[in-house]
Amino acid sequence: MENKYKIAVIAGDGIGPEVLEEGIKVLKKVAELDGSFEFEFTHFPWGCEYYAKHGKMMDEDGLEQLKAFDAIYLGAVGYPGVPDHISLWDLLLKIRKGFDQYVNLRPIKLLKGAPCPLKDVTREQVDMLVIRENSEGEYAGAGDWLFKGQPHEVVLQTGVFSRVGVERIIRYAFEEARKQAKSLTSISKGNALNYSMVFWDQVFEEVAKEYPDVQTYSYLVDAAAMFFVKQPWRFEIVVTSNLFGDIITDLGAAIAGGLGLAAGANINPTREYPSMFEPIHGSAPDIAGQNIANPLAAIWSASQILDFFGHENWGIEVLNSIEQIMVEGKVLTPDMGGRSTTKEVGEAVARNIRSYQIEKING
Ligand code: NAI
Numbered sequence: 001m002e003n004k005y006k007i008a009v010i011a012g013d014g015i016g017p018e019v020l021e022e023g024i025k026v027l028k029k030v031a032e033l034d035g036s037f038e039f040e041f042t043h044f045p046w047g048c049e050y051y052a053k054h055g056k057m058m059d060e061d062g063l064e065q066l067k068a069f070d071a072i073y074l075g076a077v078g079y080p081g082v083p084d085h086i087s088l089w090d091l092l093l094k095i096r097k098g099f100d101q102y103v104n105l106r107p108i109k110l111l112k113g114a115p116c117p118l119k120d121v122t123r124e125q126v127d128m129l130v131i132r133e134n135s136e137g138e139y140a141g142a143g144d145w146l147f148k149g150q151p152h153e154v155v156l157q158t159g160v161f162s163r164v165g166v167e168r169i170i171r172y173a174f175e176e177a178r179k180q181a182k183s184l185t186s187i188s189k190g191n192a193l194n195y196s197m198v199f200w201d202q203v204f205e206e207v208a209k210e211y212p213d214v215q216t217y218s219y220l221v222d223a224a225a226m227f228f229v230k231q232p233w234r235f236e237i238v239v240t241s242n243l244f245g246d247i248i249t250d251l252g253a254a255i256a257g258g259l260g261l262a263a264g265a266n267i268n269p270t271r272e273y274p275s276m277f278e279p280i281h282g283s284a285p286d287i288a289g290q291n292i293a294n295p296l297a298a299i300w301s302a303s304q305i306l307d308f309f310g311h312e313n314w315g316i317e318v319l320n321s322i323e324q325i326m327v328e329g330k331v332l333t334p335d336m337g338g339r340s341t342t343k344e345v346g347e348a349v350a351r352n353i354r355s356y357q358i359e360k361i362n363g
């Protein structure tokens with residue numbers, strides 16, 4: 001087939017393999033219904049179990065191997081026994097940085113039927129896209145640990161904000177806001193971080209001049225955290241730094257249905273390298289192997305894969321199907337108050353996709 005998308009699957013640890021299996025099921029179903037494209041999945045055994053056996057999180061030439069793929073579908077990495085900074089830096093961050101995936105896209109959208117802990121908030125009022133800087137900033141890994149272990153030891157963790165890095169993420173966000181005809185909010189902290197965030201705010205203002213059609217707002221991160229909870233409708237497209245984005249998207253996940261629903265995409269916009277799609281939850285060792293993990297976040301990230309390949313209509317169909325099972329409330333995992341298994345939920349989502357298509361054809 002002409003349109004064959006080659007996907008590298010790094011299922012990883014804990015519930016990673018369990019939830020990805022369901023996402024793959026859904027992608028296969030979509031390809032089958034569409035008929036004009038197909039997926040080829042190649043599995044890589046990397047992660048903490050691999051580390052326990054081989055002393056490394058991935059093969060030495062791992063990035064080289066991954067280069068040949070159109071996208072990477074990642075479950076979760078991390079397991080008790082392997083320090084989290086090793087599993088994170090030697091796999092996830094290696095891929096994000098090595099493939100210049102400088103955009104992290106996290107939709108925070110309250111789907112129909114999704115649980116929301118906020119009072120007096122309607123579904124339409126929680127609908128934003130957070131665009132997080134994903135390559136430098138506070139997570140650049142720059143710093144030093146001097147006089148380690150001595151009474152006068154000193155630790156430095158340096159934020160790195162380059163003009164190229166700040167400008168490209170802000171520009172990406174403006175383009176997205178323009179495309180969607182939505183407002184753009186920058187979240188920073190120029191009062192306390194008197195170099196990095198003053199610079200961020202300056203670049204935001206500079207780039208804004210090129211987009212007079214885009215309504216802009218700028219908030220300090222602490223105030224933004226409050227508004228996420230109190231008035232989430234203030235936010236449509238949001239752009240922010242690596243650290244702030246990490247934190248506020250977990251807050252966002254909490255107001256939009258919980259970790260079981262939150263997905264994130266790591267995008268290399270130039271498409272020189274593969275982009276990577278993942279549920280944002282971790283490996284959940286406490287429930288691993290029990291077939292009760294919620295696969296909806298992994299399935300949502302599968303819908304982001306469809307968007308990325310230009311099949312946005314199918315991406316929406318997948319979200320519709322997730323909504324349908326949440327509204328019906330019959331087939332849900334325990335974290336959403338149900339009694340179904342991971343597999344049953346995945347199968348229900350895949351099945352619904354067909355019924356939507358049939359409705360379309362008939363009506
Ligand atoms: P976690 O997200 O794995 O779990 C937090 C809580 O949420 C647990 O009670 C878990 O059972 C529950 N949970 C998470 N995903 C769920 C799902 N799909 N369905 C039902 N319940 C779910 O975060 P935690 O416990 O802080 O980290 C566990 C390990 O995962 C650590 O090693 C950590 O480093 C790693 N991790 C990896 C990430 C990644 O690969 N992107 C992201 C976050 C953590």
Ligand code: MG
Pocket residue numbers: 246247250
């Ligand atoms: Mg996080």
